[in-house]
Amino acid sequence: MAREIERKYLVNSSCFKDLASSSQRIVQGYLSRVKERTVRVRIKGERGFLTIKGESDAAGLSRYEWERELPLLEAEELLKLCEPGVIEKRRYLVSYREQVFEVDEFYGDNRGLVVAELELEDEQQQVHKPQWLGREVTGEVQYYNARLIEAPYCRW
Numbered sequence: 001m002a003r004e005i006e007r008k009y010l011v012n013s014s015c016f017k018d019l020a021s022s023s024q025r026i027v028q029g030y031l032s033r034v035k036e037r038t039v040r041v042r043i044k045g046e047r048g049f050l051t052i053k054g055e056s057d058a059a060g061l062s063r064y065e066w067e068r069e070l071p072l073l074e075a076e077e078l079l080k081l082c083e084p085g086v087i088e089k090r091r092y093l094v095s096y097r098e099q100v101f102e103v104d105e106f107y108g109d110n111r112g113l114v115v116a117e118l119e120l121e122d123e124q125q126q127v128h129k130p131q132w133l134g135r136e137v138t139g140e141v142q143y144y145n146a147r148l149i150e151a152p153y154c155r156w
Helices: 072-079 145-150
Strands: 003-011 022-034 037-044 047-054 062-070 087-096 099-106 114-119 133-136
Touching: 022 072, 022 145, 037 072, 037 145, 047 072, 062 072, 087 145
Parallel strands: none
Antiparallel strands: 003 062, 003 114, 003 133, 022 037, 022 087, 037 047, 047 062, 087 099, 099 114
């Protein structure tokens, strides 16, 4: 079973943009957002993806994840079947001390929110924190993308 292990942080400076090796626009919607599983459709650049994620562990650090690439046209059609609301963001890839942070700058109703995620090999892996990284929000449900659809950042 594939496990996703990641830590999530707020970002306290836009200087990460100057350090990014690349960035892509992402649009995603959800076919299912129940606690036990989320089923996400994502368009990342010119590629489509279908992802199923299980419920997070008690710390919010680890969960089951399955993902497959889809033809772009199929992903566009599946987005039309999603629950109301979409997440729009730009993802920046930023390397720091041999780790790659995925920094998401949100748009639409989540404008102003910037979150960095770091996928880990195991739960004890040390995280090297650049100075633009802020407070850790791993396991804080309001920062989950699936939750941002129903309770967007503009309403906090």
